[in-house]
Amino acid sequence: MERGSGKLSRKKSGGGNGQVLDGSNIMELVGNQQVFTTFVDHKFHELDTDKDGKLSVKELQPAVADIGAALGLPAHGTNPDSDHIYSEVLNEFTHGKQENVSKSEFKEVLSDILLGMAAGLKRDPIVILRIDGEDLLEFVNGSGYEAEMNSIFSQIESPNRSLHDHIIEALGKLTVEQGIPPTSDSWVLSNIMEPALLSQAGSDLDKSVSQETFLEEFKIVAMSVANRLKEQPVIVAHSENTFDGSGVKRLLSNKFELDKILNSAMETMPKDRNGKLSKEYLRVALDTVAPSAGLPPVGAIEEMDKVIGEVFKMVNADDAKVVKEDEFKKLLTEILGNIMLQLEGNPISVSSNSVVHEPLDSSSTLLQPSPSETAA
Numbered sequence: 001m002e003r004g005s006g007k008l009s010r011k012k013s014g015g016g017n018g019q020v021l022d023g024s025n026i027m028e029l030v031g032n033q034q035v036f037t038t039f040v041d042h043k044f045h046e047l048d049t050d051k052d053g054k055l056s057v058k059e060l061q062p063a064v065a066d067i068g069a070a071l072g073l074p075a076h077g078t079n080p081d082s083d084h085i086y087s088e089v090l091n092e093f094t095h096g097k098q099e100n101v102s103k104s105e106f107k108e109v110l111s112d113i114l115l116g117m118a119a120g121l122k123r124d125p126i127v128i129l130r131i132d133g134e135d136l137l138e139f140v141n142g143s144g145y146e147a148e149m150n151s152i153f154s155q156i157e158s159p160n161r162s163l164h165d166h167i168i169e170a171l172g173k174l175t176v177e178q179g180i181p182p183t184s185d186s187w188v189l190s191n192i193m194e195p196a197l198l199s200q201a202g203s204d205l206d207k208s209v210s211q212e213t214f215l216e217e218f219k220i221v222a223m224s225v226a227n228r229l230k231e232q233p234v235i236v237a238h239s240e241n242t243f244d245g246s247g248v249k250r251l252l253s254n255k256f257e258l259d260k261i262l263n264s265a266m267e268t269m270p271k272d273r274n275g276k277l278s279k280e281y282l283r284v285a286l287d288t289v290a291p292s293a294g295l296p297p298v299g300a301i302e303e304m305d306k307v308i309g310e311v312f313k314m315v316n317a318d319d320a321k322v323v324k325e326d327e328f329k330k331l332l333t334e335i336l337g338n339i340m341l342q343l344e345g346n347p348i349s350v351s352s353n354s355v356v357h358e359p360l361d362s363s364s365t366l367l368q369p370s371p372s373e374t375a376a
């Protein structure tokens with residue numbers, strides 16, 4: 001059976017539909033002093049709605065939202081775990097104070113954030129896929145179809161559930177490699193999957209399910225899905241990341257870099273009047289150093305959050321005690337070291353697929369240079 005994570009990139013790289021975002025555009029933008037200055041001027045002007053030459057916290061919000069979207073975070077206000085990342089991004093700009101941000105501060109922080117993103121994209125490029133039914137047809141008519149679907153059927157088979165339920169669940173088990181866009185996306189579900197199922201008016205979807213009926217009926221639905229995709233292709237941002245602790249190792253082995261990262265994280269942490277910090281902020285601090293350690297934002301990947309939760313227990317990081325800055329940094333380093341060991345033992349691989357609902361060039365006004373700036 002032809003499967004495996006490498007297949008997608010190989011297959012797509014040949015075709016015209018696998019646009020790869022590997023951070024090189026961002027590097028080019030930030031690396032060219034003149035172009036980047038124009039870019040910043042333009043964005044600053046756009047964000048500074050009251051034209052007082054400074055960005056207030058409110059005026060920074062669209063920029064912060066864009067950065068969040070580019071990091072793959074859910075929209076602000078929808079997930080408490082990721083919401084604090086938004087406040088951190090904002091803190092990066094305002095240095096933890098509720099003050100207006102000048103253009104040079106904005107430029108400096110934006111450059112840091114963009115370079116961090118570019119490094120992340122270089123490590124784990126995002127492939128933009130256009131799912132138009134072709135791969136699905138190929139899969140359905142291919143030699144591997146029966147074996148794959150029989151294996152899925154054996155996983156989901158249940159006498160209490162209808163054929164309809166089986167088909168929906170089976171669609172969810174297939175991936176972009178087989179030409180199925182993520183069914184977790186409500187637009188995909190209601191515009192592609194459900195109508196394809198409804199179009200099976202001739203078959204009784206409530207009847208009990210044998211493997212044979214399942215294979216037959218699934219094929220009919222899949223063909224209908226393929227037709228719908230042909231009419232309404234779905235654009236998916238696909239990435240495959242493996243977190244094996246190597247990024248943490250790299251950071252921990254570079255004392256100079258580590259100190260720099262820890263110190264800059266400390267700057268944004270709230271301290272009491274003796275300069276001490278509550279261990280409650282260790283998670284926030286970890287999140288701040290995460291990009292430098294090749295780790296995803298806290299709250300973004302469930303398995304990773306589990307590992308982090310275990311490590312926090314291991315080093316008693318959750319007791320909310322107040323500690324000196326040195327102790328806080330030591331704990332944070334210890335946490336990083338333990339995360340590294342956990343990941344080295346059990347690397348976490350995630351493949352993420354998100355449906356791009358807006359045209360790519362307008363999905364992020366901050367991070368996509370406007371046409372005048374790219375038309376060099």
Ligand SMILES: [Ca+2]
Pocket residue numbers: 048049050051052053054055056059
């Ligand atoms: Ca302003």
